[in-house]
Amino acid sequence: MKMIGALLVMTASTFAGWIYSTLLKKRLTLLNALIQSFQWLETEIGYASTPLVEAFTRISGRTQEDVQLIFSNFVEALQDPAGLTADEAWQHCIKQNQETLPLKAEDWALLFDFGRTLGTTDREHQVTAIRQTLERLQLQTTGATEERKKNERLYRYLGVAGGALVVLIFY
Amino acid sequence: MGFAEQVLPVLAPKIRLALDQLRRIVPGKWAKLEEIRLRAEQPLQVEIGQSFLVTGAGELTADPEQALKVGGADLLRTLQLIGGNSLYTLEEELKEGFITLVGGHRVGLAGECLVARGTLLRLKRVTSLNVRIARELKGIGGVLLPFLAQEGRPLRTMIISPPQAGKTTLLRDLIRSFSNGEGLSAPAKVGLVDERGEVAGCYQGVPQLDVGIRTDVLTGCPKREGVFLLLRSMGPQLIATDELGRPGDLDLIEEILNTGVGFITTAHAWDIKDLTRRPSLQHLWVQGLVERVVVLSRRLGPGTLEGVWDGRTHEPLLAQVQRLEVTR
Numbered sequence: 001m002k003m004i005g006a007l008l009v010m011t012a013s014t015f016a017g018w019i020y021s022t023l024l025k026k027r028l029t030l031l032n033a034l035i036q037s038f039q040w041l042e043t044e045i046g047y048a049s050t051p052l053v054e055a056f057t058r059i060s061g062r063t064q065e066d067v068q069l070i071f072s073n074f075v076e077a078l079q080d081p082a083g084l085t086a087d088e089a090w091q092h093c094i095k096q097n098q099e100t101l102p103l104k105a106e107d108w109a110l111l112f113d114f115g116r117t118l119g120t121t122d123r124e125h126q127v128t129a130i131r132q133t134l135e136r137l138q139l140q141t142t143g144a145t146e147e148r149k150k151n152e153r154l155y156r157y158l159g160v161a162g163g164a165l166v167v168l169i170f171y
Numbered sequence: 172m173g174f175a176e177q178v179l180p181v182l183a184p185k186i187r188l189a190l191d192q193l194r195r196i197v198p199g200k201w202a203k204l205e206e207i208r209l210r211a212e213q214p215l216q217v218e219i220g221q222s223f224l225v226t227g228a229g230e231l232t233a234d235p236e237q238a239l240k241v242g243g244a245d246l247l248r249t250l251q252l253i254g255g256n257s258l259y260t261l262e263e264e265l266k267e268g269f270i271t272l273v274g275g276h277r278v279g280l281a282g283e284c285l286v287a288r289g290t291l292l293r294l295k296r297v298t299s300l301n302v303r304i305a306r307e308l309k310g311i312g313g314v315l316l317p318f319l320a321q322e323g324r325p326l327r328t329m330i331i332s333p334p335q336a337g338k339t340t341l342l343r344d345l346i347r348s349f350s351n352g353e354g355l356s357a358p359a360k361v362g363l364v365d366e367r368g369e370v371a372g373c374y375q376g377v378p379q380l381d382v383g384i385r386t387d388v389l390t391g392c393p394k395r396e397g398v399f400l401l402l403r404s405m406g407p408q409l410i411a412t413d414e415l416g417r418p419g420d421l422d423l424i425e426e427i428l429n430t431g432v433g434f435i436t437t438a439h440a441w442d443i444k445d446l447t448r449r450p451s452l453q454h455l456w457v458q459g460l461v462e463r464v465v466v467l468s469r470r471l472g473p474g475t476l477e478g479v480w481d482g483r484t485h486e487p488l489l490a491q492v493q494r495l496e497v498t499r
Contacts, residue, residue: 045257045259049259049260049262050257050260051254051255051256051257051260052255052256052257053255053256053257055257078255078256081180082184083180083182083183083184083187083248083252085247085248085251085256086251086256086257089256118256119251119254119256119257119258119259120251120258121258121259122258122259122262122293123259123262125259126259
């Protein structure tokens with residue numbers, strides 16, 4: 001009986017550690033996908049002057065699935081009969097996904113900022129805003145990479161070690 | 172799809188709601204709607220034969236106190252909705268001062284301008300917005316067609332009229348008739364230079380209004396360059412342009428004359444008398460450069476035909492005042 005309990009505790013904590021470590025990886029993947037998508041957006045808006053709905057639809061068709069979710073939610077919100085502005089639609093779609101996607105508060109904050117001028121200024125300013133967002137995303141990516149390097153194994157070990165500790169104490 | 176479905180979705184919700192009510196309450200008036208005017212901090216206004224104000228419940232009124240007040244935010248939201256939330260795609264339009272909607276309806280803009288070295292760069296803050304409903308009245312020019320072609324050749328025609336008397340609507344229908352060969356011995360290849368985008372109502376380059384099956388449209392292009400581009404590239408038998416008005420536009424007629432193709436265009440003048448008083452137009456009239464002059468007015472309502480004149484003999488060919496009607 002004790003044996004089974006110990007095994008359960010070990011599995012659970014190892015699993016928890018593993019989840020934490022994959023979150024780091026997922027955040028990094030998502031940040032990288034966002035960077036690529038924003039680069040595409042820069043081309044769509046800067047060179048082709050594509051309207052937002054078309055640009056975001058096109059990009060969401062070829063990007064990573066989490067970004068796809070954000071982008072397609074944005075397109076839906078833009079086409080809402082309530083007549084939302086681009087900013088409102090953007091805030092709406094970010095809030096929709098904030099809970100489920102593995103980004104940190106600071107990542108979301110920079111995405112929120114991006115929405116402020118979305119669609120309301122001329123092409124030049126749109127491109128500037130996208131580039132700024134890209135720079136900030138890149139900064140976040142650098143941070144996320146380091147964090148992952150430093151903590152990925154740590155979380156896994158902690159998971160195993162934490163489980164072992166609990167087992168040892170109660171055994 | 173009626174104009175309501177094309178125009179209402181781009182208006183700010185508050186205004187959309189009021190106008191949608193108006194449509195329900197007085198459908199007869201709504202069907203005759205000419206313009207919707209939004210001005211920052213001013214009452215919502217519509218043109219239906221005359222100017223009315225609209226209340227929040229969609230009733231027509233003359234009392235500014237009762238009328239729905241349009242806020243600056245409503246204007247901004249409307250502009251963003253018109254631009255598909257992508258104002259950067261409207262840079263050219265914000266410079267020109269108008270935007271064409273699906274269906275060919277035109278939104279005129281005014282407000283605060285951004286200027287560099289004396290040239291207008293674009294509107295930076297829009298405070299006035301005017302939605303003009305585009306009307307297609309197919310067949311309205313039918314009664315005129317026999318006067319505007321000779322042995323299958325389209326004649327050099329000018330439509331003159333005061334504002335809001337239906338000259339663009341008539342021009343569009345005449346172009347369509349020539350292009351489709353309706354009511355004529357033979358159709359003509361038409362080259363339309365739609366500088367202001369009002370005739371064909373192009374949305375993303377595609378005509379939203381029927382300008383016929385043999386019409387090549389050049390939209391947003393300065394008239395002069397446009398005419399010669401079409402002459403070079405498309406071999407039209409009839410050149411059509413929207414309203415002449417800028418200096419140099421009238422010289423264009425003389426140049427087209429040398430190419431031997433027909434043309435049809437419009438100009439702003441009240442009547443033949445007024446035409447002969449305007450220095451630039453007078454020249455065309457006196458020299459007989461235009462073969463037919465069609466005069467419109469609002470005497471019996473928009474689309475009143477005052478008559479057709481022979482531009483060379485200066486004799487009236489059709490002098491009976493009548494309201495143009497769809498005869499198809």
